[in-house]
Amino acid sequence: MSFIKRQSPGRIIAxxxxxxxxVGSLLLMLPCSIQDGVTVRYVDALxxxxxxxxxxxxxxxDAGTTFTPLxxxxxxxxxxxxxxxxTAMGAGIMLAMGRKVNLKGRNIIREAMNLNSGRGLVSFVKDIFITTLVIELAGAVLSFTVFAGDYPPLKAAGISLFHSVAAFNNSGFDILGxxxxxxxxxxxxxxxxxxxxLIITGGIGFLVIRELLKERFRWRRLxxxxxxxxxxxxxxxxAGTLLLKLTEDVTWLGAFFQSVSARTAGFSTYPLGKFTTPxxxxxxxxxxxxxSPGSTGGGIKTSTFFVLLQGIKSAATNKTEKAFHYSVPRAAFKKAAVITLxxxxxxxxxxxxxxxxxxxxxxxxAxxxxxxxxxxxxxxxxxxxGLGTGSKLLSILIMYIGRIGPLTVASLWYFNRKERISYPEGNISIG
Amino acid sequence: MSFIKRQSPGRIIAxxxxxxxxVGSLLLMLPCSIQDGVTVRYVDALxxxxxxxxxxxxxxxDAGTTFTPLxxxxxxxxxxxxxxxxTAMGAGIMLAMGRKVNLKGRNIIREAMNLNSGRGLVSFVKDIFITTLVIELAGAVLSFTVFAGDYPPLKAAGISLFHSVAAFNNSGFDILGxxxxxxxxxxxxxxxxxxxxLIITGGIGFLVIRELLKERFRWRRLxxxxxxxxxxxxxxxxAGTLLLKLTEDVTWLGAFFQSVSARTAGFSTYPLGKFTTPxxxxxxxxxxxxxSPGSTGGGIKTSTFFVLLQGIKSAATNKTEKAFHYSVPRAAFKKAAVITLxxxxxxxxxxxxxxxxxxxxxxxxAxxxxxxxxxxxxxxxxxxxGLGTGSKLLSILIMYIGRIGPLTVASLWYFNRKERISYPEGNISIG
Ligand SMILES: [K+]
Ligand SMILES: [K+]
Incomplete structure (x- = not known):
């Protein structure tokens, strides 16, 4: 344990x-997880x-035809x-067990959640769990009204729950087979x-959801x-809906769905293999x-993209970066650019x-x-x-880097206790 | 003229x-420029x-079969x-005509050449003309020893001259047909x-050529x-030579040539249509x-790429950017990142x-x-x-933006006399 205690928050998260x-790959390899007559190679479980x-x-x-309900x-x-x-899971378990979260633990949570300060962390973690539960249950009930038309009630309930969890967490899995x-x-x-x-609520991040609820959706207060x-x-x-509708043979609903889903949910209602190159x-x-940062989604993040645009605008106009009557923190552009590069x-x-x-x-x-x-x-x-084992291992590595964040990965090697990566606290959260 | 005088250097260069x-497209459309029996559409001349x-x-x-020697x-x-x-052409003509270059003119040359100060501009422009002439003539003589084996002397001389000009200017044209x-x-x-x-000398930029000659290639003094x-x-x-040799069916000489040529000369000794995707x-x-900046080549430039790498390294290690015992100017990273984005x-x-x-x-x-x-x-x-007219016009626009530089293009719209884009003078030249 003392070895772990000496590591940086980034390393512990990674x-x-x-x-x-x-552990997950081993659970999925258990005989009780796999349907009879199906063989799963370890690389596929991983x-x-x-x-x-x-x-x-x-x-x-295919999750629907490979795995048992367990x-x-x-x-x-x-x-x-x-x-x-x-991190949030760990913190939640500690809280549930009635244990206190120490300073080190708070730093890890702060880093994992993209929070600017460590204040109110415990209530924040509690909020996350409650929000997640409420939204996912609501989503499951609404989905059930659709799936119940095609499946027996118990199966429909299972599918609805799985679908709601998958959609809110932007995971893109399905068990329809x-x-x-x-x-x-x-x-x-x-x-x-x-x-x-579900995708949009999951994708804008807990910070934003909490603020919207607290400020009752009043734009000026945000x-x-x-x-x-x-x-x-x-x-x-x-923009995505419009551009997809222009080049693809899809309905407006389909274009809207794919535009929402591409920013990182990953569901599809149309076979993408038939989409055009543009x-x-x-x-x-x-x-x-x-x-967005602090959400279940990936990518360079919406706020990073915004800071890049502001930086380009300021370079072309030679004016300082301002937006929504706030000025963009100076260090933000460098961090955003490094993450993007x-x-x-x-x-x-x-x-x-x-x-x-x-x-x-x-x-x-590719x-x-x-x-x-x-x-x-x-x-x-x-x-x-159809990918070979090498390409699957490559994808595994890339998914992992994408989830941890490339800057965190790059700084894993360089960390030492005296020089901790820290950017001036800004009022915008990046990456 | 007074309208032009009020414009920014960037606008005048553009x-x-x-x-x-x-004017060039019209010259190429002249009947005396085109071989008998060939028709050239205006979009192709442009x-x-x-x-x-x-x-x-x-x-x-094809330049070899479409155009006459003229x-x-x-x-x-x-x-x-x-x-x-x-700009250098304009300055050269003015100098040749014995006219003085005023402050406005010096600013334009400074901007076009990526120079940090306006001192010694006139001798710099002279040096450029002499260096160009000497290197191109030497290149033509050496090329002649090869082409003379395959063509009659006069034709070989023409091809050699054209080839030397094309290679030193990183243009990639040929008239072999x-x-x-x-x-x-x-x-x-x-x-x-x-x-x-010829490509490498043309591509490292006049500043570098001049410094190498002046300091007689002593690394420490550079x-x-x-x-x-x-x-x-x-x-x-x-790196390019090695990677190309790994995946392509080419000789080491071929891999080296394509690696040199890709950074922005554009000649090829192998048909690229047969290259693999990697x-x-x-x-x-x-x-x-x-x-490199101040050269005949394009792209984001070697120094921009270097500043990006240093910025990423500094973000991952939280150390300031240093290289070759110099520190990288602070504003350099932002400019490099904006140009790249x-x-x-x-x-x-x-x-x-x-x-x-x-x-x-x-x-x-594509x-x-x-x-x-x-x-x-x-x-x-x-x-x-085989591209359609629309794609050709698109390529024309992109070549133009690539030559002028995307940041110059972006700032064309925003320029006003009071807010001129200026970055702190650094000891590295970008973009
Ligand atoms: K996903
Ligand atoms: K070229």
Whole structure:
């Protein structure tokens, strides 16, 4: 334990995720998790566990036809742990056990949640658990009204619960079987809207949800961070819907759903293998930007994207960076730029190795797959099940880096106790 | 004239390039420029003129079989004007006419050449002309020893001169005919090395050439800028050679040549259409980084790339940016990041529109073509002649933005006389 105590928060978080992934892969390999007559290779179990814990949703083996209800329960559990984050889970368990969280523990939670101060941490963690529970139950009830039409009640209840957990945590998994994802519910307005609602609430982050509830949705009272997250999320959803509708043969509902889902939920109501190249490029950009900080989603994050835009504008106009009557913290641009450059490097390097290992896969499909893994999105043009072991291990690594964050990964090596990475406290949270 | 005098240096440079491109397109449309029985559409003449003035070398119509010797002379002239830069040409003409360059003129030259101060401008411009002339003549003589073996003396002399001008200016044009580029000379060690020598000297920039000559190649005496340019150029050439040799069916000489040529010369001794996807990805990255500031090359530039790496390292280690016993200027990272982000945006947007207009072109080929246009490289997987008018106009725009620089283009709109874009003078030159 003393070895662990000496490590940086970043290292403990990274280690925690790795441990959960490993335990998860073993749980999914248990005979009672796997349906009779199905064999699962360890690399596929590891892939599925990583995909679940990193709330990615890339699927090498179909969850509906491979796993037993117990296996699917393990999967939902891994998604929930991954979505809440290993840290929040740990903190929650300690709180539930009545133990106090010490300063070191508070620092880890602060780092994992992108919080600027350590005040009110305990109540914050409590809020997270309650919010998650309430929203997921509501989502499950609403989904049940749709699934009950197609499945017997008990099965429909299971599917609804799994779906609600998967959607709120932006995980993109489904248990409908045969890699169908939500394509059978392409035109169900109810399921489309419920799913989008869960994805969006999960994707804007707990900080924003809490502030919205506290300030009762009054725009003027909101902090800069919340305004930025809401404005950028809205703009990206609208732009994505419009661009997808222009080039793809989908309904407006379908375009809206895919635009919402690409920023990091990863569900699909249309087979993406049939999308045009420009349509896939739009999805790639949305996947790369991703959700908001402190949420269950991945990518470089909406606030990072916003700070980049402001930095470019300020360089072109030679004016200081201002937005919503706040000025953008000076150090924010550098952090945002470094995160983005690292993200581009990870995606490019990953794509390079995938095209080396899979000569039959086109640049388009490889770039899409790797961006999806990095952004913990889970969309695919359909190449995942056919990938070789090397490419699957590569995807596992990229999902992991995407969930931990490339800057955290880069700083794992460099950490020493005297020089801790710390940026001036800003009123915007990045990456 | 008073309207022009009120404009920013950036606007005058942008306007100058546009004017030369337009005049060039008209010269190439003259009946005496075009061979008998060949018809040239205006969009192709405009494309060729842009490609020449922006020293890109993307070829929609074959220069060897389309243009007469006079047309080829016009082409070489456009390349030379583009290579020296419109500004240096203007300054040179004024000097030759015995007129003095006023403060406004000096500012424009300073901006165009990426110089930190306006001192010694006149002698600098003179040096540029003399260096260019000497190196190009030497290159032509050496090339002649190769071409004389295959062509009658007069024709060989013409080809040698054209080739030397094209190589030193990193333009990538050839007049061997039938889109062959330098493939017939794949195994001519002499021509490979002479061409690489011309490309590298042209690509490191006049500042570096002058300093190397002045300090007689003593490493310790060199400025930070020169050390950075030499180190990064060397590292990129070596890494590119190695990576290309690993995945492509080429000789070491071929891998070396393509690695040098990708950073922004644009000659090829192998048909790139047969390269593998990972090989093309390596070329795309090299094309994107490009040559060094104040040179005839394009891309985000070697020094920009270096500053990015230093910034990432400093963010991961929380140490200040140092290199070669100098510290990197503080404002450098922001400028480098903004240039890179704008470059990524231009390339992504260009690729998007090209895939919209050319459904038959793969993402790989479109990304390659657009990066090549942006980095004013001129390599192509072979799709250029088959592109529609819309895609050609798009390429023209991207070549132009690539040559002027995306940050200059972005600031064209915002300029007013009171707020001039200026960064603290650093000892490294970016973009
Ligand atoms: K996901
Ligand atoms: K070129």
């Amino acid at each position: 280690l925690g995720f790795a441990m959960v992934i490993l 892939y599925t566990s990583t995909s679940a814990v990193c709330v990615t949703g890339l699927i090498a083996i 296996g699917q329960f393990f999967l939902a559990l891994l998604i929930q742990i991954g979505g809440l984050g290993v 045969d890699f169908q994802n939500l394509i059978p519910y392409q035109s169900s307005v109810m399921l489309n809207l419920v799913t989008c609602g 902090s800069m961070h919340t305004k930025v997250v809401l404005a950028v999320s809205g703009a990206l959803i609208a 349509g896939l490029l739009v999805l790639i950009v949305l996947m790369f930007i991703g959700a 690292l993200a581009v490097s990870v995606v490019m390097t990953g794509t390079y190795f995938m095209t080396v290992m899979e000569p039959a896969v086109s640049l388009r499909d 770039l899409f797959e790797v961006t999806s893994a990095f952004g913990t999105v889970g969309l695919s043009t359909g190449i995942t099940p | 306007l100058g390039f546009a004017m030369v491109i337009l 494309y060729t003129s842009t490609s020449a003035v922006c020293v890109t070398g993307l070829i929609a119509i 047309g080829q002379f016009f082409l070489a002239l456009l390349i030379q004007i583009g290579g020296l830069g419109v 039938d889109f062959q580029n330098l493939i017939p000379y794949q195994s001519s060690v002499m021509l490979n090395l002479v061409t690489c020598g 400025s930070m800028h020169t050390k950075v340019v030499l180190a990064v150029s060397g590292a990129l050439i070596a 090989g093309l990805l390596v070329l795309i990255v090299l094309m994107f980084i490009g040559a 704008l470059a990524v945006s231009v390339v992504m947007t260009g690729t998007y529109f090209m895939t919209v207009m050319e459904p038959a072109v793969s993402l790989r080929d 990304l390659f073509e657009v990066t090549s246009a942006f980095g004013t490289v001129g390599l192509s997987t072979g799709i250029t002649p």
